[in-house]
């Protein structure tokens with residue numbers, strides 16, 4: 053009713069009133085317009101919301117560091133998708149995300165895209181890989197990609213644990229990471245790439261598995277720079293994939309790729325989760 057009286061005032065001031073028109077017609081007309089105006093407003097609001105979700109860049113919420121978000125950044129970058137980032141710095145920010153219903157399991161990473169609030173790292177990566185044709189041409193290719201991806205995830209997971217381990221355990225953890233990388237994981241990828249003409253791991257085109265493998269190789273090299281010496285196929289693969297335009301761009305300084313974790317990053321994580 054508030055709206056009606058506002059419209060009536062407008063009309064009384066001359067905008068809607070036309071000579072010969074009865075006051076009740078003006079009132080009826082203004083009521084119709086008022087209803088229409090609200091409806092039009094709603095349509096525009098919904099349209100803008102959809103537009104924002106559909107055409108906007110994906111929004112990533114995580115710490116300003118690698119962690120579980122880094123593979124997501126890599127995959128989006130490889131697909132040539134620009135994204136925005138919000139960095140968690142305080143516990144209040146984290147609690148607000150939970151309160152506002154953004155985090156299905158009260159955990160990050162969070163990726164907002166296509167109107168979805170995506171959580172769970174693998175679900176997010178699956179969505180991106182599917183959307184940008186990085187998940188194989190058929191179910192069998194997809195199965196191979198998933199197996200290779202899981203291998204790199206296990207390896208990178210060990211490195212993640214190593215980064216957070218106490219100083220007295222670091223040396224042992226490092227030896228274990230390098231041993232697993234060179235005897236369990238890298239030989240599998242080396243063999244896969246040895247097939248004649250095999251430029252990528254699956255189906256001779258770039259997939260999620262290649263993106264993850266390059267990420268994992270670079271992470272292990274940060275721990276031991278000559279680790280690829282016994283793996284000529286992996287060396288060639290690294291050079292080849294690093295040179296793909298989208299990936300080359302992501303590897304340039306100043307990109308959204310994050311550095312290895314430092315003490316400040318670890319302290320922020322502990323503060324946000326009140327874990328120490």
Ligand SMILES: N[C@@H](CCC(=O)N[C@@H](CS)C(=O)NCC(=O)O)C(=O)O
Nearest residue numbers: 119120158159160161172173174325
């Ligand atoms: N399975 C989840 C695990 C996510 C997870 O553990 N996230 C951490 C940050 S890296 C977190 O939010 N921890 C807070 C908590 O578990 O309460 C995923 O892969 O995304």
